[in-house]
Amino acid sequence: MTKNKESREWSDEFNPFNSYKGLRWGDNFESSKLWIDSGSSELLPPVVVNLDIAGGVCNFNCPHCHHAYMVQDFSKKLKLVPKEMLSQIPRFLHEWGVKASCVVGTTSDATLNPYLPELLKEMHNWNVDLGLVSNGYKFNERLINHTAFYTKFVGFSIDAGTQRTFSKVKGVDGKKFKTVIKNLESIAKVIDKNNLRKDVSYKYLILPENYNEIFEATKIAKDIGCNYIQIRPAHLSEEERQKIDVGKTEELISKAQELNDNTFQAVGVRHKFTPYFSKVLPEKCYMTPLTSTWTADGDVWPCVDRRHYKGDRMCNYLIDGLQKVKEVWGSSKHWKIIKHVNNTLDDCIRCSNYGYNKLFRAVSEDDPMDIRLI
Numbered sequence: 001m002t003k004n005k006e007s008r009e010w011s012d013e014f015n016p017f018n019s020y021k022g023l024r025w026g027d028n029f030e031s032s033k034l035w036i037d038s039g040s041s042e043l044l045p046p047v048v049v050n051l052d053i054a055g056g057v058c059n060f061n062c063p064h065c066h067h068a069y070m071v072q073d074f075s076k077k078l079k080l081v082p083k084e085m086l087s088q089i090p091r092f093l094h095e096w097g098v099k100a101s102c103v104v105g106t107t108s109d110a111t112l113n114p115y116l117p118e119l120l121k122e123m124h125n126w127n128v129d130l131g132l133v134s135n136g137y138k139f140n141e142r143l144i145n146h147t148a149f150y151t152k153f154v155g156f157s158i159d160a161g162t163q164r165t166f167s168k169v170k171g172v173d174g175k176k177f178k179t180v181i182k183n184l185e186s187i188a189k190v191i192d193k194n195n196l197r198k199d200v201s202y203k204y205l206i207l208p209e210n211y212n213e214i215f216e217a218t219k220i221a222k223d224i225g226c227n228y229i230q231i232r233p234a235h236l237s238e239e240e241r242q243k244i245d246v247g248k249t250e251e252l253i254s255k256a257q258e259l260n261d262n263t264f265q266a267v268g269v270r271h272k273f274t275p276y277f278s279k280v281l282p283e284k285c286y287m288t289p290l291t292s293t294w295t296a297d298g299d300v301w302p303c304v305d306r307r308h309y310k311g312d313r314m315c316n317y318l319i320d321g322l323q324k325v326k327e328v329w330g331s332s333k334h335w336k337i338i339k340h341v342n343n344t345l346d347d348c349i350r351c352s353n354y355g356y357n358k359l360f361r362a363v364s365e366d367d368p369m370d371i372r373l374i
């Protein structure tokens, strides 16, 4: 593994991957910090609910699937959130004060739930901003249109720039690469034709098998009308990470960024990782109450990166009902779970919230920016 050079993450800092957007949710952070430190104040609702609507079985077979690391009791039985429940969630989230939802699958893909199109429409109708992340394969015309009209962010996890590598990193017939690219292109076209403002992203996890294809993938992403290619380190064993030439990867990200213009950006996310692409964790975690994570079996978890972690489960909304989620939120049970989280931080497989943790510590505790001196 060679060392990386100084590298930049993006050319325009106002993009969906910059953790500085957390500053907009300063009240939530203050509420979270006060509640965690004292255990007695009121906790604001989460900004985002990460909603897994399918779980257990996938139409792809990615060897590096980070959900598979998290789900210890992976049962290989397809679990889908039922239609009746999906029809109630958008209104519930809106009335609770949740601003957005990221719809995905755990060891599965959201597209395996046949009620995904209705869910997208209802979320939009209830003013819940939507992110949809998928492997991008099972999209028909209806889902393409619903995605284009009702989501704010759509990202396909593609992780390859050629059919051959796609087959290796997705564990499926390489011919599916073309279908996935076509589906993403179709979404971008509907968006363009209807003059909708959306963020369409080609997602690219850096792996030993694919780091040398970053530039090829970026060219494809730009050609098919994406706004972004999001390139970021994957959750890998130390042995696998050693197989990545970090210097070469950085070189290719810089080359990809030469294609940036006012409609397209190659984003190389680093601020949540070490220069060698391994995880970084905060000393103390205040950030989990920014989001709530619900897996397809109905379990509710405090952190997006600790699905199914022993001792973290808050309740089950499919069994206990949606109101129970609100009851548990900010309760002594939730507080004890957050203490447990903080006592076991080393077990977090990565920290998607690291940038928020760092940012808020800086502006609310260390104050390097002299925050009041505007």
Ligand code: SF4
Pocket (backbone or CB within 6 Å): 281, 282, 285, 286, 287, 288, 303, 304, 305, 306, 341, 345, 348, 349, 350, 351, 352, 353, 354
């Ligand atoms: S991954 Fe760990 S450190 Fe990061 S927000 Fe979740 S619980 Fe906190």
